[in-house]
Amino acid sequence: xxxxxxxxxGLAVGCVAALAAVGLLATYRVxxxxxxxxxxxxxxxxxVMWQCVRVWGMPVGVAGLLVLxxxxxxxxxxxxxxxxxxxxxxASGLLxxxxxxxxxxxxxxxxxxxxxxxxxxxxxxxxxxxxxxTLHLPYAxxxxxxxxxxxxxxxxxxxxxxxxxxxxxxxxxxxxxxxxVRVPADRLAAGGWAFxxxxxxxxxxxxxxxxxxxxxxxxxxxxxxxGVAVLARLASLPVAVGAALVIGVGQTELTAVxxxxxxxxxxxxxxxxxxxxxxFVALMVLPRLGIRDSGALGGLHRVGAxxxxxxxxxxxxxxxxxxxxxxPLFFDPGDLRAALAVPALAVVFVSLVVATGYAGQIxxxxxxxxxxxxxxxxxxxxxxxxWLVALFxxxxxVVPVGWLxxxxxxxxxxxxxxxxxxxxxxxxxRFVFAQPVFVGGLAVMRPPGFVDDHWFYGLELGCLGLxxxxxxxxxxxxxxxxxxxxxxSEAAAVSAGIDVRRVKVFVFxxxxxxxxxxxxxxxxxxxxxxxxxxxPVQGLVWFAxxxxxxxxxxxxxxxxxxxxxxxDVGTVVGVSxxxxxxxxxxxxxxxxxxxxxxxxxxxxxxxxxxxxxRRLSPAGREVADRVRERRA
Amino acid sequence: xxxxxxxxxxHGPLEALHGVSLTIVPGVSLLLGRNGAGKSTLLRAVAGYxxxxxxxxxxxxxxxxxxxxxxxxxxxxxxxxxxxxxxRSLSVRENLELFADGGVEPAFEAFPxxxxxxxxxxxxxxxxxxxxxxLSRALxxxxxxxxxxxxxxxxxxxxxxxxxxxLAELAAAxxxxxxxxxxxxxxxxxxxxxxxxxxHVLRRGELAASGSSSEFDAxxx
Numbered sequence: 001x002x003x004x005x006x007x008x009x010g011l012a013v014g015c016v017a018a019l020a021a022v023g024l025l026a027t028y029r030v031x032x033x034x035x036x037x038x039x040x041x042x043x044x045x046x047x048v049m050w051q052c053v054r055v056w057g058m059p060v061g062v063a064g065l066l067v068l069x070x071x072x073x074x075x076x077x078x079x080x081x082x083x084x085x086x087x088x089x090x091a092s093g094l095l096x097x098x099x100x101x102x103x104x105x106x107x108x109x110x111x112x113x114x115x116x117x118x119x120x121x122x123x124x125x126x127x128x129x130x131x132x133x134t135l136h137l138p139y140a141x142x143x144x145x146x147x148x149x150x151x152x153x154x155x156x157x158x159x160x161x162x163x164x165x166x167x168x169x170x171x172x173x174x175x176x177x178x179x180x181v182r183v184p185a186d187r188l189a190a191g192g193w194a195f196x197x198x199x200x201x202x203x204x205x206x207x208x209x210x211x212x213x214x215x216x217x218x219x220x221x222x223x224x225x226x227g228v229a230v231l232a233r234l235a236s237l238p239v240a241v242g243a244a245l246v247i248g249v250g251q252t253e254l255t256a257v258x259x260x261x262x263x264x265x266x267x268x269x270x271x272x273x274x275x276x277x278x279x280f281v282a283l284m285v286l287p288r289l290g291i292r293d294s295g296a297l298g299g300l301h302r303v304g305a306x307x308x309x310x311x312x313x314x315x316x317x318x319x320x321x322x323x324x325x326x327x328p329l330f331f332d333p334g335d336l337r338a339a340l341a342v343p344a345l346a347v348v349f350v351s352l353v354v355a356t357g358y359a360g361q362i363x364x365x366x367x368x369x370x371x372x373x374x375x376x377x378x379x380x381x382x383x384x385x386x387w388l389v390a391l392f393x394x395x396x397x398v399v400p401v402g403w404l405x406x407x408x409x410x411x412x413x414x415x416x417x418x419x420x421x422x423x424x425x426x427x428x429x430r431f432v433f434a435q436p437v438f439v440g441g442l443a444v445m446r447p448p449g450f451v452d453d454h455w456f457y458g459l460e461l462g463c464l465g466l467x468x469x470x471x472x473x474x475x476x477x478x479x480x481x482x483x484x485x486x487x488x489s490e491a492a493a494v495s496a497g498i499d500v501r502r503v504k505v506f507v508f509x510x511x512x513x514x515x516x517x518x519x520x521x522x523x524x525x526x527x528x529x530x531x532x533x534x535x536p537v538q539g540l541v542w543f544a545x546x547x548x549x550x551x552x553x554x555x556x557x558x559x560x561x562x563x564x565x566x567x568d569v570g571t572v573v574g575v576s577x578x579x580x581x582x583x584x585x586x587x588x589x590x591x592x593x594x595x596x597x598x599x600x601x602x603x604x605x606x607x608x609x610x611x612x613x614r615r616l617s618p619a620g621r622e623v624a625d626r627v628r629e630r631r632a
Numbered sequence: 633x634x635x636x637x638x639x640x641x642x643h644g645p646l647e648a649l650h651g652v653s654l655t656i657v658p659g660v661s662l663l664l665g666r667n668g669a670g671k672s673t674l675l676r677a678v679a680g681y682x683x684x685x686x687x688x689x690x691x692x693x694x695x696x697x698x699x700x701x702x703x704x705x706x707x708x709x710x711x712x713x714x715x716x717x718x719x720r721s722l723s724v725r726e727n728l729e730l731f732a733d734g735g736v737e738p739a740f741e742a743f744p745x746x747x748x749x750x751x752x753x754x755x756x757x758x759x760x761x762x763x764x765x766x767l768s769r770a771l772x773x774x775x776x777x778x779x780x781x782x783x784x785x786x787x788x789x790x791x792x793x794x795x796x797x798x799l800a801e802l803a804a805a806x807x808x809x810x811x812x813x814x815x816x817x818x819x820x821x822x823x824x825x826x827x828x829x830x831x832h833v834l835r836r837g838e839l840a841a842s843g844s845s846s847e848f849d850a851x852x853x
Contacts, residue, residue, distance in 0.1 A: 169718050170730050176681055178719075
């Protein structure tokens with residue numbers, strides 16, 4: 001069955017998706033960065049547009065000119081100057097930096113507009129339509145199609161056939177060498193970012209009237225069009241445009257499919273979430289992207305050796321931490337209620353430390369595992385399992401899920417792995433957490449005996465302690481060394497006899513189980529299953545937060561969770577996003593995050609009068625003595 | 633022409649050059665030193681890829697220690713690195729067009745092999761072909777100070793000989809310009825590099841010796 005009228009509607013959806021995908025690809029082509037923050041820039045511009053028209057009463061045309069001509073390119077220039085140019089010398093840490101920009105801009109949206117969603121986003125495009133026999137083709141669709149074709153075509157011609165295009169490609173390839181052959185690299189890079197940001201703004205302004213203007217869901221919608229870009233393997237603009245149009249049409253055609261009633265929900269889920277599905281399937285099927293991935297992890301980990309013996313300074317943070325975590329037991333009831341979120345979030349953060357900090361596997365999908373942990377727990381309890389057993393059995397059931405989703409990770413790394421894990425969380429979020437079939441009428445209660453906030457907080461601390469013990473076991477001994485070897489160099493790990501496949505899958509399974517436990521605790525603390533707690537975009541925020549606090553520090557993760565909750569409770573919404581985003585953006589300047597800085601300061605204090613003496617083994621001390629003799 | 637004054641360069645916590653002072657004059661100079669002696673660091677600092685932590689780099693009378701790569705290139709400083717001297721995602725011809733100040737013909741005349749490969753992406757070239765392409769930059773773009781980092785790095789001996797021959801010819805044609813060759817192996821360097829006027833030896837980030845080539849004996853170095 002094919003309905004022409006529906007196909008035209010689908011064309012409208014496909015056009016805007018194509019525009020976002022073309023923008024994403026164009027940004028990648030002219031800057032060399034796959035910009036995850038694209039969605040956030042789009043949303044920010046859409047909100048500014050709304051503010052201009054609905055609050056300040058500007059004419060739509062003027063506002064559009066202001067947003068697309070000044071605000072969007074301005075954001076691009078600002079980001080290039082403040083974030084990406086300082087990073088390029090290392091050419092690493094880009095993934096975390098783009099993630100930081102995303103979190104930062106979302107935080108800004110929450111701060112300025114309180115995260116409220118609006119349905120009256122102004123439309124730049126003319127209303128009305130063209131009649132084609134019995135069919136109506138809206139003007140908006142025609143304009144959008146033209147914009148897509150002009151941008152895609154113009155960009156192809158510019159890059160392939162002009163001297164400027166050649167220079168742009170040279171700057172993307174190797175900025176230093178381009179500067180050395182007297183190409184104005186800085187100006188071209190700035191121009192590239194301004195252009196990419198303009199396209200993001202354009203996508204946001206055109207999307208907003210079609211969907212709700214809502215920070216999370218609109219960001220997610222734009223991020224989901226990454227599937228189209230991935231299908232085009234980040235290289236082919238025509239493939240991206242074609243795929244977007246086909247998916248858009250397919251999406252609306254599905255609304256006409258009416259199977260048996262019990263399957264209707266599933267079909268509905270498909271037709272509203274076809275882009276997520278495409279993103280997921282494309283990432284699973286395509287062996288690799290046409291993209292350079294080197295150094296995506298840069299800046300996350302601190303450089304240099306670990307102190308071999310624990311000393312007073314090394315134990316200080318742990319002591320202080322247990323003291324701080326014990327404090328809420330003496331808080332007044334309201335504050336204790338708020339503090340309940342801390343250990344739960346800390347367990348999720350610790351799971352990220354295992355996956356990303358120790359084993360170097362970027363995982364943006366922890367929100368999905370956390371939600372599944374909570375869901376499994378509630379379902380088990382519904383089936384008659386006691387709550388206390390369900391609290392632990394639910395997360396255990398997440399382990400196989402982590403095991404399964406860990407398989408694609410075997411051959412993926414860097415950005416590709418990050419996208420795959422994100423897509424997993426997005427699919428789970430859209431097809432499970434958003435479906436009333438699975439989460440409707442779900443009751444969540446605390447285990448009997450732990451209903452009181454004090455007792456439940458104690459239980460949470462126990463779980464956190466358990467998680468930390470698991471993490472500590474993973475970080476020491478042969479397994480810990482294998483994980484770190486995997487993080488440093490996969491090729492070297494293989495040649496050293498480490499079964500990389502098994503270790504990777506194992507790490508993902510462990511991290512999934514821990515995240516599940518954290519999710520189960522979160523839901524128990526709130527005594528409700530709240531899908532927004534496990535939003536895929538939330539997973540991005542969590543990742544950025546853990547990165548800022550030091551991705552390879554479990555203590556840092558716990559402190560980070562406490563700080564995040566404290567900031568969220570103590571200030572207005574959005575401040576935490578701003579802080580985390582700013583930290584992630586600056587992470588390139590202080591590798592290892594806050595924990596790394598603390599450790600360096602600790603090292604500085606721990607050095608004995610004879611420089612470096614305490615860090616040497618007996619054999620090393622002997623060598624040092626000999627060197628000193630020879631010098632004397 | 634080029635004077636380094638107590639140049640210190642750091643790579644993060646490690647200092648690679650501990651205050652090197654030397655002068656480069658027109659003609660061919662050799663910069664000798666083992667792996668890790670600081671040859672590449674010195675060349676990269678002069679070309680602007682690395683920022684010195686202290687000390688001065690004076691080029692033709694003006695201090696360029698803080699100048700950007702582009703400014704130094706405009707002043708005539710050119711670095712041919714041991715790897716990464718080409719745009720890997722661009723074709724050979726596109727590379728040459730970016731390098732060139734005028735036509736690209738001189739490059740094809742010196743390296744006829746490149747003509748047949750002109751549509752191929754640089755990433756798909758062999759190491760020797762990439763090095764030819766990188767060295768072509770010195771043939772078709774203007775320079776007054778040419779810094780060449782381990783031209784023979786990982787190349788078959790006959791290829792290395794050819795590249796050195798092109799370089800020696802280029803240096804001989806412009807006696808008023810300076811060429812600095814960084815080499816780990818003194819014997820090969822003396823055998824290949826033609827008329828060497830000056831030799832500087834780096835050891836562990838410090839200048840160990842400096843003088844005219846007649847003062848050095850390749851056998852005892």
